Amino acid sequence: xxxxxxxxxxxxxxxxxxxxxxxxxxxxxxxxxxxxxxxxxxxxxxxxxxxxxxxxxxxxxxxxxxxxxxxxxxxxxxxxxxxxxxxxxxxxxxxxxxxxxxxxxxxxxxxxxxxxxxxxxxxxxxxxxxxxxxxxxxxxxxxxxxxxxxxxxxxxxxxxxxxxxxxxxxxxxxxxxxxxxxxxxxxxxxxxxxxxxxxxxxxxxxxxxxxxxxxxxxxxxxxxxxxxxxxxxxxxxxxxxxxxxxxxxxxxxxxxxxxxxxxxxxxxxxxxxxxxxxxxxxxxxxxxxxxxxxxxxxxxxxxxxxxxxxxxxxxxxxxxxxxxxxxxxxxxxxxxxxxxxxxxxxxxxxxxxxxxxxxxxxxxxxxxxxxxxxxxxxxxxxxxxxxxxxxxxxxxxxxxxxxxxxxxxxxxxxxxxxxxxxxxxxxxxxxxxxxxxxxxxxxxxxxxxxxxxxxxxxxxxxxxxxxxxxxxxxxxxxxxxxxxxxxxxx
Numbered sequence: 001x002x003x004x005x006x007x008x009x010x011x012x013x014x015x016x017x018x019x020x021x022x023x024x025x026x027x028x029x030x031x032x033x034x035x036x037x038x039x040x041x042x043x044x045x046x047x048x049x050x051x052x053x054x055x056x057x058x059x060x061x062x063x064x065x066x067x068x069x070x071x072x073x074x075x076x077x078x079x080x081x082x083x084x085x086x087x088x089x090x091x092x093x094x095x096x097x098x099x100x101x102x103x104x105x106x107x108x109x110x111x112x113x114x115x116x117x118x119x120x121x122x123x124x125x126x127x128x129x130x131x132x133x134x135x136x137x138x139x140x141x142x143x144x145x146x147x148x149x150x151x152x153x154x155x156x157x158x159x160x161x162x163x164x165x166x167x168x169x170x171x172x173x174x175x176x177x178x179x180x181x182x183x184x185x186x187x188x189x190x191x192x193x194x195x196x197x198x199x200x201x202x203x204x205x206x207x208x209x210x211x212x213x214x215x216x217x218x219x220x221x222x223x224x225x226x227x228x229x230x231x232x233x234x235x236x237x238x239x240x241x242x243x244x245x246x247x248x249x250x251x252x253x254x255x256x257x258x259x260x261x262x263x264x265x266x267x268x269x270x271x272x273x274x275x276x277x278x279x280x281x282x283x284x285x286x287x288x289x290x291x292x293x294x295x296x297x298x299x300x301x302x303x304x305x306x307x308x309x310x311x312x313x314x315x316x317x318x319x320x321x322x323x324x325x326x327x328x329x330x331x332x333x334x335x336x337x338x339x340x341x342x343x344x345x346x347x348x349x350x351x352x353x354x355x356x357x358x359x360x361x362x363x364x365x366x367x368x369x370x371x372x373x374x375x376x377x378x379x380x381x382x383x384x385x386x387x388x389x390x391x392x393x394x395x396x397x398x399x400x401x402x403x404x405x406x407x408x409x410x411x412x413x414x415x416x417x418x419x420x421x422x423x424x425x426x427x428x429x430x431x432x433x434x435x436x437x438x439x440x441x442x443x444x445x446x447x448x449x450x451x452x453x454x455x456x457x458x459x460x461x462x463x464x465x466x467x468x469x470x471x472x473x474x475x476x477x478x479x480x481x482x483x484x485x486x487x488x489x490x
Contacts, residue, residue, distance in 0.1 A: 086373065163241060329384075
């Protein structure tokens with residue numbers, strides 16, 4: 001297993017005076033353990049930040065700089081983590097979040113120690129402190145979305161306060177280097193724009209790997225994003241900077257006394273279009289994504305951001321209707337297929353969820369927190385309404401956990417009367433879900449493992465002795481361990 005070197009260990013000189021930082025690498029077996037060791041260093045650093053002085057601040061800078069590679073490795077590890085090991089995943093997630101939370105406290109305490117009279121002076125050290133504080137807050141937002149919330153509103157309060165202080169003192173656009181071994185520079189405004197973009201990216205509608213791609217795309221688009229004191233063309237989100245409130249989607253250019261500032265992401269549209277054109281030709285920047293599905297994942301994330309940040313807010317295609325009912329649910333393609341094939345009634349092992357609303361295209365559910373912890377966007381679910389006669393199949397499209405331990409889940413319906421059929425591509429026959437009735441002149445959708453429904457390959461269905469030939473038209477959904485394709489009846 002690859003070894004990781006956590007952040008430095010704190011050492012004190014004679015008489016308790018803080019010395020220049022010594023880096024003492026210790027090999028560990030996992031990125032999560034490396035972050036845990038960094039957390040101990042962060043706690044020691046926080047305890048040393050009493051009173052004014054430059055040395056504790058330099059310790060905080062060194063701590064941040066030396067730990068970032070471990071946080072990035074842990075993020076990659078969590079994004080790629082298997083769903084089966086969810087308890088281990090949550091333990092490692094908590095280790096990363098605890099470190100980021102402590103790191104933000106280190107910077108807050110450092111700022112207090114440098115502004116005993118209530119205001120900062122304009123200098124490079126204070127500008128760097130503010131930038132690092134905002135970046136820690138943005139990373140916490142992203143970290144919270146990895147498990148689909150809840151996102152603490154207090155994050156917006158301290159990041160906004162840091163931005164306002166930088167704006168007041170003329171430090172918002174001062175360039176600072178957060179990695180001394182690199183030539184890249186940033187500013188308080190740039191870090192705050194990244195936080196705003198993450199908060200306005202509806203990450204609760206993305207799978208974890210797509211969240212990471214969205215963050216990388218946001219970093220690429222940062223030069224086109226702006227904050228304004230007044231609404232205007234392209235001002236799509238209202239901001240209450242300094243208050244514990246997330247950005248609010250508004251009609252482009254709409255003014256309101258509720259908002260002190262506005263976020264303008266419209267300039268990113270041209271960058272999205274340019275990147276889309278490049279990636280459609282097969283040229284995917286390695287800094288954004290890599291792997292067999294890189295092109296598909298980046299294009300889907302670009303479309304997601306482009307839709308959210310357009311002048312016209314996304315509109316629901318179908319009206320919601322409030323409806324309350326209980327339902328039994330099973331999760332995963334194998335479990336759904338087994339239940340449909342056996343025709344067995346709900347069992348005590350099934351998930352019990354509460355229906356909140358329905359529309360033509362989907363349903364909204366309330367899910368207990370302990371079950372919501374293991375759900376992911378893109379997961380296939382089957383469910384049976386209490387008193388209902390048949391199972392439905394859907395795909396999880398949105399997950400939002402609240403501070404009171406309740407999860408709200410949006411599911412797109414893909415089959416109201418699904419059935420298990422054999423699909424033969426000429427090499428092997430595999431069980432797949434038939435989501436639509438087979439009718440001449442109509443298209444049908446099949447859901448199954450990607451190997452069972454290959455690209456550009458005709459498949460044959462055996463429907464009670466009748467052989468049906470289907471030609472693939474388009475990939476509709478690539479979910480967790482399944483694909484949903486649309487087919488034309490030949």
